[in-house]
Amino acid sequence: MALMRVSSPHAHGSYSTGMVMRQVLLATVPGVFVLTLFFGFGTLVNVAWACLVGIALESLALFLRGRSLTFYLKDCSALVTCVLLGIALPPYAPWWLIAVGVAAAVLMAKQLYGGLGYNPFNPAMVGYVVLLISFPVQMTAWAPPRGLADVPNLWEALQACFLPAQFDGVTMATPLDILRQNQGLLMEDLWAQTPQFGRWAGIGWEWVNLAFLAGGLWLLYRRIFTWHAPVAMLGSLALMSALFYAGGSSSSGGSPLFHLLSGATMFGAFFIITDPVSSAVSVRGRLVFGALIGVLVYLIRVWGNYPDAVAFAVLIANFAAPFIDHYTQPRVYGHGKSGGTG
């Protein structure tokens, strides 16, 4: 009887990192489905191509770093990064744009920092911001939603990606752009005059956001992350837009509902800021982290120069995460209120 010598505990729960990542991937399905429904196959092609490039680059990096490919690819973290980046990029983006973004995300933001767990910034958002700053034209070209124009089919979508020169796509300003460029129209009039607006926010966008919300709620139910950061972000974003709604006047920043269901709000709240690696760690820390992002998103959307603000807000909050951690350490058992209730 050869007896093993191991340290306690001897029992383990059933969670694994790969499992967590796969559930995140699964939870993106409703959002991707609705995106495809409204904007065509562009997002799917983005995601597929990004994953292909991402796995190749991740393998290369692991090989160069002398790490076990199977062991580290199994954690599926590269796939998550690539899927999230693929979703964030405008549909019908050219292949090289996606490849550059993936390279920035996987190689620069993740592997150069030491791989999974060591990246101070959200890799997908680094990839996105690198592209947004380098290729603003391609990055701001969003296809119009179904109903306002013809939606390209799968073949056209592939053509857009791999033979961009031969693709003649239509683009249209997103509701967030329209609102920011609004000069002197009351909210009501703007809504009536612009075809892009739907019931609560932009056509298509409202459903995309609701789909990502559904996926996020499922992850919450599966206890993949806690509610603190998403709720804090959505709460502070709603609060900011309520404060600056200005009764729907021409100087209004848009209603809370509009902001909650526009752009990457829900996607960001449940899939981006919940990245545990680059966020604050404690419960209070995550509340502060989420609230900070909500405020930043509103500031950049309404007074900034970019079409959406989630990526910048997240990166700025990533910078602040260690600082937040420092000031939000939880009260440890037996410290402070000694003899008080726990």
Added chain:
Amino acid sequence: MRRVHDFHGGIHPAENKHQSLQQPIRSAGIPPQLILPLSQHIGAPARAVVAVGERVLKGQLIAEPGGHVSVPLHAPTSGVVSAIEDRPIPHPSGFPAPCIVIDSDQEDRWAPVQGVANYLDCEATELLELIRAAGIAGMGGAGFPTAVKLAGKPGRAVKTLIINGTECEPYITADDSLMRERATDIVEGIAILQHILQPEDILLGLEDNKPEAIAALRAATTGRAIEVVTFPTKYPSGGEKQLIEILTGQQVPSGGLPGDIGIVCQNVGTAVAVRDAICHGRPLLSRITTVTGDAVEAPQNFEVLLGTPMQYLLELAGLHPERCERLVMGGPMMGFTVTTAQAPVVKTTNCILAPTAAELPPPPPAQPCIRCGLCAEACPASLLPQQLFWFAQGKEFEKLEQHNLFDCIECGACSWVCPSHIPLVQYYRASKADILEQRREHTKSEQARQRFEARQARLAQEEEEREAKRAARKAAAEKRAELAAQGGAEDPIQAAIERAKAKKAAQQDGQPVAASVSPEAALRQKLAKAEQRLAQSLASGEDAKIVSALQASVERLKGKLAEAESAETASGAT
């Protein structure tokens, strides 16, 4: 009903308790050989008081406490001491340690023992002494000497006595079966503890997954001032600090003891041991141990003599050695692996777990920490395990202490939930050991520094004193010179020199100085005095050293006198 409180975190691992609860507690009988480690408790090891070859009776003292925080050891059965030597013991280090080995004679003959007739007539100190003499150390697993814990700090009243029947670790059912079968003994033991401590409240806490034990205790405590409190099952609610928070809503201050907030915790098994010691005079000789895991055919609870080799117990339970990959003393969360089944059952062995590889698979290789925070959610001490891990990897001891590493109770909840399978507790244990080592080193170097500084100060002071003397001499000389210059009083030294010169001149002139006596005469006088002193000391019987010293001085004087006389005759002859 008392309001129970919740504590932060906690986990719900598979309980696996039913396997060992299929049959009542069974006596394990007397094995051919018992191995009794001298250290089965926290504190100084006991000192053997028997010799190899000596016959011992059941209950006879075989080792006495090695200090204040220590307990004695008794022979669990009658037999012959066959060896006192290092043997494998159940300890996380895996190192062998001194043990008394008794070959049992299977007769189980008792040494005379007697309990107290009525403990209510006894003083608390008297009962504490009996508990100490019975060798009782905490039976819940920590093994802290019970009498020391009960004595507490002088002058500090105990408000609440908590009896711990929680047994939150998976697999273990030793306390559960004890509570089911010996509830009245437990209650009797608690009554003795009550008499010793005089607490305001007595709370007996256990998880709601033990309905039979709860019913038995409720029945046994009717009409007594003991409140049976149940609370939802959650690991690690049986940890002392967690149980205190559950039952009272209070937290033990960091680095402090429950006594600091007027609370004493005792395990149910300890209560029974106290009852046996006081009412029957029986020292701690046996305990209830759960033998379980899929590698044994019939998991069950044994009443087992201390010192029984684990192998013997495992065989009684039907061990399949080929299935057993590791052997754990304690539960799957906090137990440690023992390296050989030859190791004995000791006072703290609440469970021997023999799992199969499928049951408790070896841990997979650790993946990177993704800071998911599941560990922080699970931590009952509200620590941030992911941050501690980060700092532990970087050996950032200051940061670790700042993040309260030493409040970690090593319950293993963080490791259990970790999706990356990082052995977090192992990192914390290693870091704690490193920090303690560093502190010891620091104390040592601090002492050395203080010693060095003290020496420097002493040398400086001596130098200063010398300097002061020099200065004083110099000042005196100056003063003299000044006086001489003033021509007032005569310089005394100068005057003495003058006198000596005059005397010498007189001698040279052949005129002996009137006042002076010849050297032989002086010597003779001295000799006479010395001889008188010697005679005195001999008469009064003074110390031999003094006598010999006096004798030596007499001899020396005689020698000098002879020398002087011969010199005299020589000079007279010329």
